[in-house]
Amino acid sequence: MATASRFSLHRYANPAQFERLAGAIMPWSTGLAVLLLGSGLYFGLFDSPPDYQQGDSVRIMYVHVPAAIMSEMVYYMMAAAAAAGIIWKHALADVFVKAAAPLGAIFTLICLVAGSLWGRPTWGAYWVWDARLTSELILFFLYLGYIALVDAFDDPQRGLKFGAIWVLVGVVDLPIIKFSVYWWNSLHQTSSLFAKGGPSIATGMLIPLLLMIGGFAFFFVSVVLLRVDSELLARRIQAWRTAAGEG
Amino acid sequence: MKTALRLFRHDLGLQLRQGSDLVAPIAFFVLATIFVPLAVGPEPNLLAKLAPGIIWVTALLATLLALDRLFQRDFEDGSLDLLALSPMPLELAVLAKVTAHWATTGLPLIIVAPLLGLMMRLDAGSYAALEISLLLGTPTLSLIGAVGAAVTLGARRGGALLAILVLPLYVPVLIFATSAVGAVAEGLPARPHLLLLASMLVLGIVLAPVVAAAAIRSALE
């Protein structure tokens, strides 16, 4: 029937194109991720100078900082995709948001754990209510909230739609939350992992840091493509199952 | 505008008639606050230091408790459909409902708070700052909560989910409000903190009805 085929072609054009694109990108991005992470870790852990103040424990920065950067970048990407999904109704936008969320949460968790481990030798305690770590903690709950929201609906499309709205609410609030936490921090003068502006970065430290940031970024690209791919596949299987049920 | 007022009065009347619903958040507010001296001992200096924070945290949680009353029932009995189809814009309807909800949730908290301040040995000069912070802050909590309530319509375990969603967004309000009250105790002006609270309220009044209405329309599809 003409109407049916018109619908199926229109709908499949997008995911098929996507799958081809993803298939082309993934091997490169995975390779780069391995390369960058590997070299970054090597240089960071073995070949870079220890900080004159903090000694070897500063090396954890090579994990903490990229994770922190990625944890926020992912949220902003999710917000951009959510907006794209609402404004242009692009079918893959909401899938991207859902796929990226757990990764963002993991980056936030890595940042928190690394920061906590860094705090121990530096300040003698695992958690000192440092402004950055505290706002990362709240960001972690923003991610968790989104993940819980999307899964809370029997109709997956509805979950994605509400999730997209919620990410946009979160992204408006995120700067306010960060500002308020830094405000709170300055009022109560808790200790900070970073001195004003951060530990002085020698060039020997900068290169491994950049390598790690790149590695994290490509890791994200690979995994999110993988997740979007499997989500699309799951949907197709679901659609075939439903059609088979209807005969 | 007229219609919004009618909706406000209607919702208010409905909530007042269902009197038992109103008691729970206030009771929680008082009980939870009383728990603190029971838990940490009644030493006046300690309580005075904790007072602004504790009162605000329990007020915040009490507001959260009352949020499911906002849209859930109307969603379940079909009133939200009719509201979306009424002549007034849905955004205005949301604002009217949130205002009525605040009148039966936030306003009682504001009235009861000085009593709790007394019990928590709140610093004498801080009462005004506490009341103003509650006056500016509780509507913001209601507005943010309204967006959360709208986005969880039809969700499983909506109540617990609402808490997870909304509490991170409450952090700035909590921080600015408690820092305002704390500032007075240290002899510093509360004004900058209260201005921040006020600007959050303005932002909330402008944005929350729009987002909540969008979520409600999605939920009604």
Added chain:
Amino acid sequence: MSRFTGSGIACRRGHRVVFSGLDFTVETGGALVLVGPNGSGKSSLLRLMAGLLAPFAGKLAWDGLPVADDPGAHRARIAYLGHLDAIKPMLSVRESIGFWADLRDRAAWVQPAMDVLGLADLADLPARFLSAGQRRRLALARVIAMAPPLWLLDEPTVGLDTRSIAALETALAAHRRTGGIVVAATHAPILLPDAGRLDLAEFALPQSALAEAL
């Protein structure tokens, strides 16, 4: 002479396209009865006509102008009766109808609406004491009180006894005589003489699920 039309309407629920390529026309004084098996989308079509649901494809038009261009005007011209009655248990019958009529400045029409459906004796009774049929009558009285041009009714006769159904028929006829339009999904076709008939089963997609994989 007003005309309510739909062209090429398709409706999507979740991953399924429930129906597509649907056309209809109904004019002043006219009526349209929606029939079809459960799940064919009768309720969805009514919600779509009301504007609660956006069509997946196609357009609705009033007097040739797309409804989507002026949703506010469309809301002003319809009354929707869904499965749910939107009745608050603690309000009286009069208050339940009155609030919604009042929003449209039609408070004066509450009493006549109650009279038509035999609710006058129950006017001050809190709604929680009403039977299912009485609640349905209340919801219908609300529609009659608001009395906009287009009535969208989803199973209006559920729970009604023969006398109430007759009263409803009279009200529907009166509405159509004064230029109103009625679209109803109902299993009681005797309700609307000379009504057009729209069978949603004709517009279902055979491979509807496959067609919507995203």
